[in-house]
Amino acid sequence: MSFHEFLLQQSAPILDDIYQSSFVQGIGYNNLSQAQRDYYVAQDSYYTDYFSKLFDLTTAKLTPLQQASKPSATDEQDAHDALLASPAMSNITPDQHNLAYLKHMETAITAGDATNAMLALLPCTESYHLIGKHFLKATPNNTYEPWLSYYTSPEYQAFTQWSWQVIDQQVPDWQQLSHEIQQTYLATYLTSYRYELTFWEHAAKH
Numbered sequence: 001m002s003f004h005e006f007l008l009q010q011s012a013p014i015l016d017d018i019y020q021s022s023f024v025q026g027i028g029y030n031n032l033s034q035a036q037r038d039y040y041v042a043q044d045s046y047y048t049d050y051f052s053k054l055f056d057l058t059t060a061k062l063t064p065l066q067q068a069s070k071p072s073a074t075d076e077q078d079a080h081d082a083l084l085a086s087p088a089m090s091n092i093t094p095d096q097h098n099l100a101y102l103k104h105m106e107t108a109i110t111a112g113d114a115t116n117a118m119l120a121l122l123p124c125t126e127s128y129h130l131i132g133k134h135f136l137k138a139t140p141n142n143t144y145e146p147w148l149s150y151y152t153s154p155e156y157q158a159f160t161q162w163s164w165q166v167i168d169q170q171v172p173d174w175q176q177l178s179h180e181i182q183q184t185y186l187a188t189y190l191t192s193y194r195y196e197l198t199f200w201e202h203a204a205k206h
């Protein structure tokens, strides 16, 4: 089993909670309020802007070959547009859970090695692709189908697969990692996953 497959096994219960969370179900089954969408898009616009800076910091730590094989970054504006937010979203400021998630990733990137940095970012990239695949065909005539299509597009899929490939190259034999390093990597990755779940839970409350 590759390192990213091992990681997916460890995060499976959290991913399942994400699938069951009310906002994600709302995307999959065409059932979201305007206030929920405004809140989510406001939070996520801030998040994705900051994330692209964190991603640049991370890629700088990768090998030239890994950097060269990176697919061109996708702009998530189309995904945000698919949720049809209203002008009211411009009055919504970044929430505490959002800032805490970004802080967690920034600390993991600046204090850790390239693998730790990639692992902090991986739940963001892979969970959206997996959500897209899980719900793409859930409901006919779904208003939010373009959101699901965005995260299952060949471009986004290539980006997810590149992330998995880099992780697997960096740790070709994860069973050989010391217990301490394995725990550090896992904690970085699972903490990001928990923040992903929290992000969705907050969006549903609005």
Ligand SMILES: Cc1ncc(CN)c(N)n1
Pocket (backbone or CB within 6 Å): 044, 047, 048, 076, 123, 124, 125, 128, 196, 199
């Ligand atoms: C919070 C969050 N996590 C992940 C993604 C997908 N890149 C996103 N747009 N926002």
